[in-house]
Amino acid sequence: MEAKHYRWDELPKEELRPDLHRRLIASERMMIAHVYLDEGAVVATHAHENEQMTYILEGTLRFWLGADESQVVDVHAGDVLHIPSNLPHRAEALADTLDVDIFCPPREDWLSGADAYLRATSED
Numbered sequence: 001m002e003a004k005h006y007r008w009d010e011l012p013k014e015e016l017r018p019d020l021h022r023r024l025i026a027s028e029r030m031m032i033a034h035v036y037l038d039e040g041a042v043v044a045t046h047a048h049e050n051e052q053m054t055y056i057l058e059g060t061l062r063f064w065l066g067a068d069e070s071q072v073v074d075v076h077a078g079d080v081l082h083i084p085s086n087l088p089h090r091a092e093a094l095a096d097t098l099d100v101d102i103f104c105p106p107r108e109d110w111l112s113g114a115d116a117y118l119r120a121t122s123e124d
Contacts, residue, residue: 008034016118017041024110031106037061037093044117045069045090050103052083059097065089075099 011023019038024031031050037043037059045064054061056075063081065071067088074094075081083089109115 016115017121020118022110026106026111029105031101031103031110033101033103033110035097035099035101037097037099039093039095039097041093041097043091044120045088046117047086047088048103048107048109049085050105050107051085053102054081054083055079055100055102057098057100059093059095059099061091061097061099062094063089063091 006025008023011025013021013023013036015021019041020043021036023034025033039059054075056077056079058077060074060076063071063073063075063083065073065083065087069088069090073081107115
C-alpha cells in the first residue's frame with residue numbers, strides 16, 4: 001500500500017465536446033474529477049448509482065433535480081451540492097465553470113467511455 005500524488009495540470013484533459021472537458025483521478029472506491037464547462041454547456045438528464053458531491057470552484061451551474069425536475073438549484077463558486085444515488089438530474093453552465101465532482105463508487109461509465117449523455121451535442 002502506497003500513497004500517490006497527483007497534479008491536476010499534469011493530467012490529460014479529455015475533450016468530451018467542444019464546450020465540455022474533464023480530468024479524472026480514480027481509485028478502487030472513489031473518483032474525483034475536474035469538469036470544465038463553457039457558458040451554455042448542458043449536461044443531459046441522467047441518473048447513476050454513484051453518490052455525487054459537486055463543488056464549484058469557478059462559475060455557476062444550474063441543476064434540475066428529480067424525475068419531475070421540481071427542484072432547481074443554482075450552485076455558485078464555493079458551494080457544494082450533494083446528489084444522492086439514482087436521483088435524476090441535469091445541469092447547465094450559467095457561466096464558464098470549473099467544478100470538482102466526487103463519486104463513490106467510481107463512475108465505471110466515465111472510465112470506460114460509455115458516458116454518451118456527456119458526449120452528445122445539442123445537434124445530435
